[in-house]
Amino acid sequence: MTLARIFLLLLLTLACFPAFAADRAATERQFSAWLSSTAWPAARATGVSESTFRRETAGLSLDWNLPGIVAPGERPPEVNYQAEFKSPADYFAEKYMAPVVRSGQGLMREWSKTLASVETAYGVPASIIVAIWGRESGFGRVALPKDAVRTLATKAFMSDRPALFLDELVAALKILQDGHIQRAEMKSSWAGALGQPQFMPGKYLGFAVDFDGDGKRDIWRSVPDTLASIGYYLKAHGWQPGARWxxxxxxxxxxxxxxxxxxxxxxxxxxxxxxxxxxxxxxxxxxxxxxxxxxxxxxxxxxxxxxxSWNFYVLKLYNESDLYASFVGHAADRIAGRESGPFVTRWQAPSGFSRGAVRQMQLRMESRGVDVGGADGLVGFKTRIAIGEWQRANGLPVTCFPDVQTVKRAG
Ligand SMILES: [Ca+2]
Known part of the structure; x- marks a missing residue:
């Protein structure tokens, strides 16, 4: 970079920064007003007291480091449709799978009594619960970086799904009011998911369990509460005891x-x-x-x-992805010793096209009235079936998966 360009950059930075800071200060003032005008009535309507609300939101500021936030008057960030469409193979790489299996086997032994009680109570195998625990939070070893209330309030005030996150913010205040956890320990992911099972607050209110009997549903620090909460969630969503995934x-x-x-x-x-x-x-x-x-x-x-079995689709109710549910099921099989290594069949999915190209194909299919499960550039079972039916109708090999030619022509 030449000196002249550095100088120009410096000038630009100096010129922009005060306006930027002023914008942020104005947005913070709007946020404070929003807490009183919108968040407080919503919280009060679900039984959050004024003292809880004041205590937990006093001095609250926006978290400008969160990804995907949209300041008032701004356009939401676009999905990067230029990105290369990703093969499922990466998701199951041994570098992700092996640590879950290895640590999972040790923790199965360490927590065998608790896991046996959880299995008796909810009918969900220990290996499935341990695999989810590992996949969600590295068995509680992954540090949760965020204050849950600040994260949820920021996303309720400025994200593309404000109503959803307002409900989650109110649920988080309810959890604090009920005394299950202190504010300083109520940590979340960047997305606002809580504790070792990574429950959103609404999910917590419905399905978190006090399994160690101390009166608190503590999915941050209590392993028994964590394991039982995962088990109860799956039971409540239709897990069929005795059936493999x-x-x-x-x-x-x-x-x-x-x-x-x-x-x-x-x-x-x-x-x-x-x-x-x-x-x-x-x-x-x-x-x-x-x-x-x-x-x-x-x-x-x-x-x-x-x-x-149906239990595969129950796993998808924990996290809506075929890859997630397959990962958890396979990790559980290896933790339990039913399987000893990777899947036998290799992943050889085609590449060389973008997520946007998949989306364009989906939009063409939708314009013909075909249900592809939403034109998002991702390939779920409905898109796979639609591709397979198009391939059959056009006399092509039926693979039920996109490739360079299919994404150009199918529709
Ligand atoms: Ca407890």
Whole structure:
């Protein structure tokens, strides 16, 4: 950089900074007014007392370091659709999976009595609970960087989902009022998720459990409360005791990948009759999946195929992603010693196109009335099925996954 350019940059910085600071000061004043005019009535309506509200919001300022915040009058940041579409393979890399498995096995032993009680109470296997604990917060070892109230208040005042975060802010104040945790210890992620199970405050009010009997639902410091809260959440969302989440299978070419998803349940016996077999050997009906199975293929024909039970979709109610639920299920299998390594089938998903190109394809499909589960440039089961049906109608190999040609032409 030349001296002249450095000088110019310096001038620009000096010229901009006072205005920037003045904008921020004005926004902070708007925020203070908003706390009184909007946040307080919402809090009062759900039973938060004036003394709690005043104590917890006195002197509260905005957290300008949060990602994705939108100051009043500004446009929301755009999703980066130029970014390369990412293969599911990265998500299951051993560098993420192995630490969860290794530490999970040790913690299964250390907390075996508590986990046995939780399993008796809620019917959810210890290995599943431990895998979620590891995936969410590294077994509580990941330091939570944020003050939950400030984070939620900032997002309620300036984010693209203000109503949702106002509800979460009010729920957080309720948790403090009920005395479950001190403000200084009520830490959250950057997104406002609380404690070791990473519950949003509303989820906490509905599903956090006091399992060590001290009268506090302490998902920040108590391991028994953390483990039981995860277990109770899954039970309350329909976990079926005794059924495994799923098994990796060999899918014969004669079985269409468009049979995927939670809307296409089939008896396990039907999958078996069609030649679907566990990659580990044996028969599908011996794998404790229950009576009904669903096909699930995160990378379509380019990666592992699974027959999953309803419990897979219960895991998705913890975190809405096929990859998350598969990660947790597979980590649990390895923690419990049912599996010893990565999936047998390799991920070979195509690359070389952007998330925006996927979105354009989805928009074309939507304009024909096809349900792709939202045109967001991400590939869930509805988009995979839509691609598979388009490929079949056009006489192409049916893979149920995007590739360079498909994203250009399909629609
Ligand atoms: Ca407790």
């Amino acid at each position: 799923g098994v990796e299978v060999e899918l014969p070419a004669s079985v269409s990948c468009t049979l995927e998803g939670p809307e296409k349940p089939r008896p396990i016996a039907d999958w078996e009759r069609d030649g679907v077999r566990p990659v580990s050997g044996g028969r599908l009906s011996e794998k404790k999946l229950g009576q009904t199975g669903y096909l699930m293929q995160p990378a379509g024909r380019h990666g592992p195929a699974f027959i999953v």
